[in-house]
Amino acid sequence: MAITALLVVVLAVQAQSTQRAQAEAVTLAVARTIAEMPEVAAAVTTGTDAAATATLQPIAVRIMDLTPIDFVTIMTPDGIRLTHRDPAEIGRPYLGTIGPGLAGRELTEEANGTLGPSLRSVVPVMAEGRVVALVSAGITLGSVASGVLGQVPFVVAIAVALAAIGLAAAWFAGRFTRRIAGDLPASAVRDAVSSYESLRTLGEALRAQTHEHGNRMHTAVALLELGRTEQAIELLTETARSSQDLVDRVVARDGDPTVAALLLGKAAQAAERGVEWSVDMQPAIPRTTLGAVDAVSLVGNLVDNAIDAAAAGPEPRWVRVGMALTPDQRIALTFADSGEGIAPELRERVWEHGFSTKPAGAEGRGVGLALVRAIVEAAGGSITLDAGAPTTFRVLLPSGIAP
Structure with a gap:
């Protein structure tokens, strides 16, 4: 039983690590893709913030509906949200790190925002060699945890099966070697x-x-x-x-x-x-x-x-x-x-x-x-x-x- 419990813990930790790494990869891939969309750069460099929101919010909503991403926030270089899952948060400051993005670098971090703790990636939107906006795509830790919980029955089944196989193999091997070869x-x-x-x-x-x-x-x-x-x-x-x-x-x-x-x-x-x-x-x-x-x-x-x-x-x-x-x-x-x-x-x-x-x-x-x-x-x-x-x-x- 101790071995089985240990196997469950090890496999569960591995499942959590894998789920987290996959969530980070997805947020970064989606944020990069959005940042490269020409309509994003065009919306933030022409017209007012309100006009940019009118163009970009439907795009963000569609992406959130089609992908496992929990939120897509496109913001000005000052960190003012142009899109958000909750429209009431549009126009308010982004809660998270934007310094690396303003320097033209990508960032993936865990931070606490309006939807709670999440894994999010921030990617700069470039136009004519300068940062004109930032894109943040994130998955809440609750979503990551639910993905891990879905794997728990499988993890337990694997651990029990491995323990049973190991015990049976040890028993048969012990009997066989004692009868045939001794030491x-x-x-x-x-x-x-x-x-x-x-x-x-x-x-x-x-x-x-x-x-x-x-x-x-x-x-x-x-x-x-x-x-x-x-x-x-x-x-x-x-x-x-x-x-x-x-x-x-x-x-x-x-x-x-x-x-x-x-x-x-x-x-x-x-x-x-x-x-x-x-x-x-x-x-x-x-x-x-x-x-x-x-x-x-x-x-x-x-x-x-x-x-x-x-x-x-x-x-x-x-x-x-x-x-x-x-x-x-x-x-x-x-x-x-x-x-x-x-x-x-x-x-x-x-x-x-x-x-x-x-x-x-x-x-x-x-x-x-x-x-x-x-x-x-x-x-x-x-x-x-x-x-x-x-x-x-x-x-x-x-x-x-x-x-």
Whole structure:
């Protein structure tokens, strides 16, 4: 029961975080779209405020009716509302931050307005190189919370199912191993750890990819509802093109589709943390002799370490993954990052089980590199850490193809 309760809490927090991030993305997308509408700039630069309200209020109402946005406030540079969900508030000062908008920058914040606490984005309306108005689009925290509450039954069902599966698997595994093998050998322990690490890193990657696609889909829907069909199609086409390019390179011929899914997710994970991501891959690289679980555990751990190091280091922050086939038909993998590097006195200790340069806790497990080396060596390969900068791990694995 304790495990189930913990799972419910973790999944609920994740659902709330995702719902909030999606709400922020939608408010920013809608505010940007409105700010780019030519009729908005025309209305605020010609005629009186009352005339601008007569033109813009119907537009704001239509947008609020067609999108999940709770309010659209178009205001003068002085912060006087020209539109509002409550017409009685038109002509009164906007309640929120407008300084960045007046400086020509976008802003997303949580603030308390006439409709209560909300997430809102403020985008400047530009004309002839100057800010002529500001657009604020927002979603109340009540709307965000209702979206999370709608997911609670699903979250509870998933948590209960996972707990039941885990208990059943543990019971069957315990009985099986006691009857067949007695004490687990070292290889079985490594396989168990590899399975856990594989699920962890793939789960993180898929969560990031799902989050990114969710944000883009919300933006595309907002564009479609506002009649910006060409921009929506361009956004979706570019997303599909970039994803398909990586998939084609990874799964060409005998490539591993599991690794393709992992790398796609890690690209989204890197973007979330402000890290530039690139994959340099020779075409038609065959599979390694590793199974899917070990391949995901190996690649995922090395990529996770690289993203963590790059995100904690100075700009520009980047991670580069390389895959190539050597002349002797081995698969060469490289993982480089822009982080601050590994101190010379720690270069040997990083391979020790339980040692980590990261803080103790979820991000400082001290398992990754020890497990990676065990997987590589068990497959008949090798792993090395380059001297100097940038930090680069190089892995050589047999491909199953005779040299």
